[in-house]
Amino acid sequence: MDREPAVAGRFYRDDAAGLAAEVDGFLAAGRGEGGAAPAIGLIAPHAGYVYSGAIAGEGYARVRVTDTVLVLGPNHTGLGAPAALWPDGRWRTPIGDVPVDPALTAALSDGPGVQSDDTAHRFEHSLEVQVPFLQRSRPGVSIAALCLSHLSLADCRRIAGTVASATSRPGILVVASSDMSHYLPAETARALDQRALDRILALDPEGLYEVVHRERITMCGIVPATVMLLAARERGATRAELVRYGNSGEASGDLRRVVGYAAVVVR
Numbered sequence: 001m002d003r004e005p006a007v008a009g010r011f012y013r014d015d016a017a018g019l020a021a022e023v024d025g026f027l028a029a030g031r032g033e034g035g036a037a038p039a040i041g042l043i044a045p046h047a048g049y050v051y052s053g054a055i056a057g058e059g060y061a062r063v064r065v066t067d068t069v070l071v072l073g074p075n076h077t078g079l080g081a082p083a084a085l086w087p088d089g090r091w092r093t094p095i096g097d098v099p100v101d102p103a104l105t106a107a108l109s110d111g112p113g114v115q116s117d118d119t120a121h122r123f124e125h126s127l128e129v130q131v132p133f134l135q136r137s138r139p140g141v142s143i144a145a146l147c148l149s150h151l152s153l154a155d156c157r158r159i160a161g162t163v164a165s166a167t168s169r170p171g172i173l174v175v176a177s178s179d180m181s182h183y184l185p186a187e188t189a190r191a192l193d194q195r196a197l198d199r200i201l202a203l204d205p206e207g208l209y210e211v212v213h214r215e216r217i218t219m220c221g222i223v224p225a226t227v228m229l230l231a232a233r234e235r236g237a238t239r240a241e242l243v244r245y246g247n248s249g250e251a252s253g254d255l256r257r258v259v260g261y262a263a264v265v266v267r
Contacts, residue, residue, distance in 0.1 A: 001089040001118060003145075007125045008094055011048045012132060016094045022049060023136045026057025030243075036137075039063040039173060040232045041266035043200065043225055044133070046073065046126040046177045051248045052261040056133060058244045059263025065138035066173045068101045070108075070163065072224035073126035073177040075149040080120025083159055085109055086145040087116040091128075095135050101142040104166055108144055111162025113155060120147040126177040126221065134175075148223045153209050156223060160205075160230030168235055176228035178221020180260030186249050192217045193245065193260045200264055201240045205229035232266045240266045 008014040013022055026049070044059045045052035075084070085108055090097040108114055121127065127145050134141045144166075151159070167174055180196065181189035196217050199208035205226045212222045219225070229237075243265055247258035 003091045006123050011129050014094050019094050023132050026053050027061045030058030030061035036064045039265050039267050040237050041174045041228045043176045043264040045179050045261035046129045051251045055244050055246050055261045055263050060133045060137050062265050068142045068172050070144045070174045071127045071130050072146050074221045075120050075147050077123050081115035081117040082149040083114045084117035084120035084147040085114050086121050093132050099142045104144040107166035112158050151223050156226045160227045163231040164234035174228050176224040178225050180219050182218040182259050183257045186255040186258045189260045237266050
């Protein structure tokens with residue numbers, strides 16, 4: 001079963017050469033002096049590339065993308081199972097096809113609460129927009145894709161245990177797809193997002209889950225980020241690094257109603 005692009009031509013370019021050049025430009029601009037280094041997890045934004053592509057690219061430029069990657073994304077559509085695992089086949093982008101890794105997918109499907117379900121994925125953009133970055137960072141990459149609805153912290157812990165076990169060998173990168181605060185003045189968004197980022201940087205997934213709910217921070221990928229951090233901690237993560245924070249107003253010029261974006265690497 002192949003997953004066809006749902007947002008090509010809207011969130012990113014729909015021609016192969018143009019998309020590859022755009023993503024390569026984001027990656028090149030984001031490379032720091034240290035270059036890419038091994039990582040356990042990455043939080044990357046999932047808006048249209050004109051808004052968040054540079055921040056996502058900077059995040060991907062700082063991690064060594066593994067041969068197989070698990071992508072966790074939030075369910076914006078409300079369709080499908082609460083923890084929906086894409087079953088098999090390929091994910092298609094204008095650049096080409098990315099195979100679904102059968103071993104990782106099978107390991108995840110054995111976990112409690114995870115269901116094989118393509119419905120949640122068909123129109124969901126949060127996982128799709130990560131795939132071109134993976135393709136250009138690691139030609140020949142394969143993926144597993146898990147789309148998560150809003151879950152309790154207890155359910156996040158159960159799924160994180162499965163993720164940690166499935167990704168521990170041979171050290172698979174886990175990408176959590178998330179934007180930050182939505183449709184607030186830029187300074188308000190930054191202040192709220194900093195409260196969430198403080199917990200992420202402290203490797204405190206329980207604190208992240210709590211502060212986002214208490215402060216009503218509209219971080220759409222709170223569940224993927226929580227699951228990734230819980231699994232990363234179980235896998236021995238020792239630190240998290242904020243690569244870059246920004247918002248949509250930097251591209252649009254409208255700072256009255258912005259969406260926040262952050263790239264965070266967990267090692």
